[in-house]
Amino acid sequence: GESVGLHLPTLSVQEGDNSIINCAYSNSASDYFIWYKQESGKGPQFIIDIRSNMDKRQGQRVTVLLNKTVKHLSLQIAATQPGDSAVYFCAEANQAGTALIFGKGTTLSVSS
Amino acid sequence: KAGVTQTPRYLIKTRGQQVTLSCSPISGHRSVSWYQQTPGQGLQFLFEYFSETQRNKGNFPGRFSGRQFSNSRSEMNVSTLELGDSALYLCASSFYGLAGEGDEQYFGPGTRLTVT
Numbered sequence: 441g442e443s444v445g446l447h448l449p450t451l452s453v454q455e456g457d458n459s460i461i462n463c464a465y466s467n468s469a470s471d472y473f474i475w476y477k478q479e480s481g482k483g484p485q486f487i488i489d490i491r492s493n494m495d496k497r498q499g500q501r502v503t504v505l506l507n508k509t510v511k512h513l514s515l516q517i518a519a520t521q522p523g524d525s526a527v528y529f530c531a532e533a534n535q536a537g538t539a540l541i542f543g544k545g546t547t548l549s550v551s552s
Numbered sequence: 553k554a555g556v557t558q559t560p561r562y563l564i565k566t567r568g569q570q571v572t573l574s575c576s577p578i579s580g581h582r583s584v585s586w587y588q589q590t591p592g593q594g595l596q597f598l599f600e601y602f603s604e605t606q607r608n609k610g611n612f613p614g615r616f617s618g619r620q621f622s623n624s625r626s627e628m629n630v631s632t633l634e635l636g637d638s639a640l641y642l643c644a645s646s647f648y649g650l651a652g653e654g655d656e657q658y659f660g661p662g663t664r665l666t667v668t
Contacts, residue, residue, distance in 0.1 A: 538602070540585070
């Protein structure tokens, strides 16, 4: 079935470094992708999204890159801070646009 | 504006019982989705409601059901609870359901259900 996966379950970086979290998706017809951040004891928090008609989208300290040729999605966090420590999920919308299919998540640990 | 709220935040139930969880979406949002989150399976889609109608359902048994009211508030019910139903149940809302720019899905804090 359709699924979204992540390459690494954990990522450890130093404060101030740039972080890159990767994700592979399987459905080439997927049109909408989102990155979420989940801190302990909280629900997922929207970070940034991208539609399939774009390759790149930038937010505040974050950039999402979409490579449709290899079905790859990445989240880049600039100048990573301890407050960025969390689990990051990529998700794709189902074809009906009514549900999200999530990957397993990458735990980002930022040490100062 | 207020975010998605879920009640209760924590719940302990016994096998065989049933449970009802509640979700209030962000004001103006008409689409409400429910997800189950467990360490083993991650985040899995349960169902989505829009204007009181279920539009999409995930791969869960019929013991899991839901409904949406005219004010967009939603409830989900799990009957005949099993130990494996222990999970964080998340509700998310959006205007129309991931339809376009600006229609992001926002999550509530979840209800932590423990089945003993």
